[in-house]
Amino acid sequence: xxxxxVSNFRQTAQWRRSLDIWVPAGxxxxxxxxxxxxxxxxxxxxxxxxxxxxxxxxxxxxxHIFGTDAIGNDLLSRALYGGQISIEVGLGSMLIGFVVxxxxxxxxxxxxxxxxxxxxxxxxxxxxxxxxxxxxxxxxFLGANEINVIFAISFFTVPAFARLARATTLQLRERGFxxxxxxxxxxxxxxxxxxxxxxxxPSLMTYGLLTVAIAMFIEAALSFLGLGIPAPQPxxxxxxxxxxxxxSNAPAIVLVPSVFLFTAVASLNSLGNALxxxxxxx
Amino acid sequence: MTLSIIGRRFLQFVPVxxxxxxxxxxxxxxxxxxxxxxxxxxxxxxxxxxxxxKQLGLNQPLLVRYWHWLEHxxxxxxGSSLITQQQxxxxxxxxxxxxxxxxxxxxxxxxVLAIPVAVLAARKPKGxxxxxxxxxxxxxxxxxNFVLGLVLILLFAQHFHFFPATxxxxxxSGLGPNLRSLFLPALTISxxxxxxxxxxxxxxxxxxxxxxxxxxxxRAKGVSEPxxxxxxxxxxxxxxxxxxxxxxxxxxxxxxxIVESIFALPGIGSLLxxxxxxxxxxxxxxxxxxxAVVTVTVNxxxxxxxxVLDPRVRYGTV
Amino acid sequence: MSDQLSSRTTDSTxxxxxxxxxxxxxxxxxxxxxxxxxxxxxLRVNFHLQRSIVPAVQGMTFSVNAGQTIGxxxxxxxxxxVTARAIMGLLPKKTAEVLGSVRFEGKELLDLSDREMRQHxxxxxxxxxxxxxxxxxxxxxxxxxxxxxxxxxxxxxxxxAHKRVVELxxxxxxxxxxxxxxxxxxxxxxxxxxxVMIAMALSCGPKVMIADEPTTALDVTTQAQIMxxxxxxxxxxxxxxxxISHDMGLAAMYTxxxxxxxxxxxxxxxxxxxxxxxxxxxxxxxxxxxxPSLDHPSLEPLSVIKxxxxxxxxxxxxxxxxxxxxxxxxxxxxxxILETTEDGDRFACWFPL
Numbered sequence: 001x002x003x004x005x006v007s008n009f010r011q012t013a014q015w016r017r018s019l020d021i022w023v024p025a026g027x028x029x030x031x032x033x034x035x036x037x038x039x040x041x042x043x044x045x046x047x048x049x050x051x052x053x054x055x056x057x058x059x060x061x062x063x064h065i066f067g068t069d070a071i072g073n074d075l076l077s078r079a080l081y082g083g084q085i086s087i088e089v090g091l092g093s094m095l096i097g098f099v100v101x102x103x104x105x106x107x108x109x110x111x112x113x114x115x116x117x118x119x120x121x122x123x124x125x126x127x128x129x130x131x132x133x134x135x136x137x138x139x140x141f142l143g144a145n146e147i148n149v150i151f152a153i154s155f156f157t158v159p160a161f162a163r164l165a166r167a168t169t170l171q172l173r174e175r176g177f178x179x180x181x182x183x184x185x186x187x188x189x190x191x192x193x194x195x196x197x198x199x200x201x202p203s204l205m206t207y208g209l210l211t212v213a214i215a216m217f218i219e220a221a222l223s224f225l226g227l228g229i230p231a232p233q234p235x236x237x238x239x240x241x242x243x244x245x246x247x248s249n250a251p252a253i254v255l256v257p258s259v260f261l262f263t264a265v266a267s268l269n270s271l272g273n274a275l276x277x278x279x280x281x282x
Numbered sequence: 283m284t285l286s287i288i289g290r291r292f293l294q295f296v297p298v299x300x301x302x303x304x305x306x307x308x309x310x311x312x313x314x315x316x317x318x319x320x321x322x323x324x325x326x327x328x329x330x331x332x333x334x335x336k337q338l339g340l341n342q343p344l345l346v347r348y349w350h351w352l353e354h355x356x357x358x359x360x361g362s363s364l365i366t367q368q369q370x371x372x373x374x375x376x377x378x379x380x381x382x383x384x385x386x387x388x389x390x391x392x393x394v395l396a397i398p399v400a401v402l403a404a405r406k407p408k409g410x411x412x413x414x415x416x417x418x419x420x421x422x423x424x425x426x427n428f429v430l431g432l433v434l435i436l437l438f439a440q441h442f443h444f445f446p447a448t449x450x451x452x453x454x455s456g457l458g459p460n461l462r463s464l465f466l467p468a469l470t471i472s473x474x475x476x477x478x479x480x481x482x483x484x485x486x487x488x489x490x491x492x493x494x495x496x497x498x499x500x501r502a503k504g505v506s507e508p509x510x511x512x513x514x515x516x517x518x519x520x521x522x523x524x525x526x527x528x529x530x531x532x533x534x535x536x537x538x539x540i541v542e543s544i545f546a547l548p549g550i551g552s553l554l555x556x557x558x559x560x561x562x563x564x565x566x567x568x569x570x571x572x573x574a575v576v577t578v579t580v581n582x583x584x585x586x587x588x589x590v591l592d593p594r595v596r597y598g599t600v
Numbered sequence: 601m602s603d604q605l606s607s608r609t610t611d612s613t614x615x616x617x618x619x620x621x622x623x624x625x626x627x628x629x630x631x632x633x634x635x636x637x638x639x640x641x642x643l644r645v646n647f648h649l650q651r652s653i654v655p656a657v658q659g660m661t662f663s664v665n666a667g668q669t670i671g672x673x674x675x676x677x678x679x680x681x682v683t684a685r686a687i688m689g690l691l692p693k694k695t696a697e698v699l700g701s702v703r704f705e706g707k708e709l710l711d712l713s714d715r716e717m718r719q720h721x722x723x724x725x726x727x728x729x730x731x732x733x734x735x736x737x738x739x740x741x742x743x744x745x746x747x748x749x750x751x752x753x754x755x756x757x758x759x760x761a762h763k764r765v766v767e768l769x770x771x772x773x774x775x776x777x778x779x780x781x782x783x784x785x786x787x788x789x790x791x792x793x794x795x796v797m798i799a800m801a802l803s804c805g806p807k808v809m810i811a812d813e814p815t816t817a818l819d820v821t822t823q824a825q826i827m828x829x830x831x832x833x834x835x836x837x838x839x840x841x842x843x844i845s846h847d848m849g850l851a852a853m854y855t856x857x858x859x860x861x862x863x864x865x866x867x868x869x870x871x872x873x874x875x876x877x878x879x880x881x882x883x884x885x886x887x888x889x890x891x892p893s894l895d896h897p898s899l900e901p902l903s904v905i906k907x908x909x910x911x912x913x914x915x916x917x918x919x920x921x922x923x924x925x926x927x928x929x930x931x932x933x934x935x936x937i938l939e940t941t942e943d944g945d946r947f948a949c950w951f952p953l
Contacts, residue, residue, distance in 0.1 A: 129532070129574050137306075137570065213424075505749075
C-alpha cells in the first residue's frame with residue numbers, strides 16, 4: 001500500500017473577509033450621524049458659545065468631555081459642527097466632480113474626435129495645477145465661504161473624474177456589447193445611457209470615496225491656512241490652526257479635530273480600497 | 283521611433299503650459315477687489331487710484347495685459363511685486379533653492395524607507411514588516427500633513443529639543459544646522475510619500491510574483507526567492523515607481539505650501555501663501571506659473587523616462 | 601513540508617496496482633533493484649478555491665528512465681500542465697493540495713521543503729515552458745537569464761558563466777551566439793526564444809526534462825526544428841523526457857510511451873507502438889482522427905471532437921468524456937475503472953474499441 005501524506009488545508013472564514021468593508025463603512029456612518037445629530041442628542045453647547053472663563057480646559061473636564069479651545073468653546077461641539085462642514089464640502093465637491101466630470105469624460109471618450117481632444121487638453125491644464133494651489137487661489141479670490149470652497153475644490157474633482165470616466169469609456173467602447181448594440185442601430189444617446197454609463201459608474205464610485213477624502217483634506221488645509229472657511233465657523237482646519245500656539249500646554253485643541261479628520265480620511269481610504277479590491281477580483 | 287514619441291510629447295507640452303499660464307492670469311485678474319485700491323487703501327483719493335491703475339497697466343483689456351505679461355515672461359521678466367517692488371524673478375530665485383532642498387530631502391527619506399519595507403513585505407506577505415508597513419502607510423495617507431507637522435514639532439522640538447521648531451538655516455551657515463532645520467519638515471512630507479511609494483511597490487511586486495510567467499521560470503530554474511524578488515521583480519517595479527513619483531508630484535507641491543507655512547521656511551510655498559494674502563498679483567502669478575510649469579515638466583520627464591528605460595522601446599523589435 | 605506521517609488514503613477513482621511497465625513489454629514486480637529516474641505514482645492535485653475544490657489531477661502514474669520519452673497528451677484543461685508543475689513543486693502552496701508520490705532516483709520529492717526542492721529544480725529536473733515571450737523577463741538580457749541558472753546551482757565566476765552560456769547557445773544551434781548573449785527577448789524570433797529556454801534548461805546538465813507544450817506557440821517548420829533539436833539533445837545527454845502536448849502527431853513521432861489525459865484523469869496509457877496499433881478509448885481515437893494528414897481527401901471537413909472540455913469544478917458523475925462520446929451508453933454514467941491488460945496497457949472505458 002502506498003504511504004500517504006497528510007494534507008493540511010485551511011480556509012479563511014468567509015465572514016472575516018467582509019470586515020474590511022464593513023468596519024470603515026460603519027465608522028463613516030457613525031461619524032455622519034454623530035456630526036449631524038450628535039449636537040441635538042447630546043445637548044451640546046454651540047461651537048462658538050464658549051466664554052473665556054472656560055478657556056483651554058483639558059480632556060474630560062466637567063461639561064466638556066473633549067475640553068475647550070483658546071476662547072472657551074467646547075471642542076466636541078466644534079468637532080461635530082466642523083464635521084458637518086467637512087462632510088458637506090467633501091460630498092459637494094465630489095458630487096459636482098462626479099456628475100460634471102463624469103459626463104464630460106463619458107461624452108468625450110465616446111465621441112472621440114475634436115470634442116474629445118479639446119475637453120482633454122482643457123482638463124489636463126487644470127490637472128497640471130497641484131490641486132491645493134488651485135483651490136487655494138480660487139477660494140481666496142472668490143471669498144472665503146463654504147460654497148466657494150466647494151466650487152474651488154471642484155476645479156480639481158471635475159478633471160479628475162473626467163479623466164477616469166474617459167479612460168473607462170474608451171475601454172468599454174471597444175467591448176463587444178457596445179459595438180453590437182450600435183450595429184443593431186441603437187441611437188447614440190441610448191447606447192450611452194443604457195450601456196456605457198452603468199458600467200462606468202462603479203469605478204467612478206470607488207474613486208468617489210477617495211475624492212471625498214481628498215476634498216475634506218483640502219478644505220481642512222485651506223481653513224488651516226486661513227483661506228478657507230472663515231475663522232469663527234468651526235471648521236476642523238481652523239480649530240487646529242487656532243490651537244497651534246497652545247500645542248504644548250493644551251494639545252487637545254489641535255488633537256481633537258485632528259483625530260476626527262484622520263478617522264474620516266482613513267475610513268474613506270480604507271473603504272475605497274476595499275471596494276476596489278472587491279471589484280477587481282470579480 | 284523614440285525620437286518621434288519624444289517630439290510629440292514636447293509638442294503637447296507647449297500648449298498645455300501656455301494654457302496654464304493663461305488660466306492663471308485669467309483667474310487672478312478676474313477677481314473681485316481692485317489691486318490698486320488694495321495698495322492705496324479704500325479711502326484713498328479716487329484720482330490717485332485711477333492713476334495707479336494706469337501706471338500698473340490695469341486699465342487695459344485682459345488679453346492685452348496677458349500678452350504683455352507673456353512677452354515679458356518669455357524674456358525672463360516676470361514683473362515686480364506690487365507690494366515690495368522687488369523683481370519677481372529675484373524673489374523666486376531666492377526662494378526656490380529652499381523648497382528644492384526640502385523636496386529632495388523628503389524624497390530621499392521616503393525612498394530610503396519605502397524600498398526596503400516594500401521588498402521585505404512582498405517577501406513575507408502578512409508578516410510583521412508587511413503589517414507594520416501597511417499600518418504606517420495607512421496612517422501616512424490619512425493624517426493631514428499640517429497635523430503631522432504640528433505633532434512632530436510638539437514631540438521633537440518642544441518636548442525633546444532635538445530640532446528647531448521653526449525657521450531655516452541656510453547652507454551658508456553650515457551643513458549641520460541647515461539639515462537640522464529641514465529635517466522635521468522633510469519628515470512631515472515624506473510620510474505621505476512613503477505611504478504611497480511603499481504600498482504601490484509592494485502591490486506591483488506581489489502582482490508580478492503572482493501573475494508573471496518569468497517568475498515561474500525563474501523558480502523552475504532553481505533561483506532563490508530573494509534573488510527573484512530583487513533581480514527580476516523589483517527591477518520591473520522601478521517603472522511603476524517612476525510613474526507614481528510623477529503622479530504624486532502635484533500633491534508634493536501642495537504639501538510644501540502647508541509645511542513651509544508651519545515651519546516658517548522661506549520657500550516657494552510660503553511665498554505663495556503670503557502673496558495671496560496680500561493680493562500681490564504679480565508675485566502670485568509668477569509663483570503659480572512656475573509651479574504649474576514644473577509640474578507639467580515633471581510629468582513629461584516621467585513619461586519619457588518610462589519610454590526610454592523600457593528595453594523594448596530602446597532596442598526596437600525584430 | 602514536514603509531514604512524515606503515513607495514513608490511509610481516501611479512495612481515488614483509479615484503483616491502480618502500482619506496476620512498472622518495462623518498455624520491452626515484460627512485467628517487472630514493484631520494487632525493482634535500481635530506482636527509475638522519475639517515478640510518479642497516483643499523483644493527485646486538488647485546488648482549494650474560495651467556494652469549491654477542483655480536482656485537477658486524479659491519479660497520474662508513470663515512470664521514465666534515462667533516454668526514454670513519455671508523452672502526456674490531452675486537451676487544454678486536462679491537467680497536463682498541472683502535473684508538470686506538481687512534479688516540480690511549483691504549485692502555489694496555499695491553494696494546491698498535492699497527494700501521491702513523486703520519486704526522483706528513489707527520493708520522494710513531495711516531502712521536500714522548498715529549499716531542498718530548489719536544489720533539484722533547474723539542475724536535475726528542468727521544465728521548458730510553452731510561451732517563451734512571457735516566460736522570459738523582458739527587461740533582462742537573455743545571456744544573463746541563462747547565466748542565472750548556472751549561478752543558482754554552483755559557484756562560478758561571471759567569466760566562466762559567460763563562456764558556458766555561449767557554449768549552450770551554440771548547443772541549441774543559435775547562430776552568432778556571442779552577439780545574442782547581450783540581446784533582449786523581444787529581439788529574437790519565437791523559435792530562437794524557445795531555443796533560449798531550452799539552453800536555460802540544459803545549463804546544469806539535467807537528468808529529467810519536462811517539456812510543457814514546447815512547440816505550441818511556434819509555426820510548423822520551427823516546430824519540427826525544435827523537436828529535432830530536443831531529440832538530439834536527449835540522445836547526447838541521455839535525458840529522460842516528459843513531453844506534454846495536445847498533439848498526437850508529436851506523440852507518435854517522439855515518444856516511447858503515451859498517457860492520454862482527460863479532465864484530470866488518465867484514460868489510456870500504453871507504449872506508443874501499441875497505443876497506435878490498438879486504440880481502446882474513443883477519446884484517443886478521436887484525437888488520432890483529428891490529426892490532419894496529407895492523405896485526407898480535400899474538400900472534406902476535418903474531423904473535430906464536438907463539444908468542449910468539462911468544467912473541472914462541476915464534473916458530472918461517470919465517465920467525463922461521455923457527453924462528447926459517440927459510443928456513450930447508459931453504463932457510462934458510472935465512472936469507469938482504469939484497467940490494466942496483460943501487456944501493461946491501461947485504459948478506462950466500459951466499451952473499449
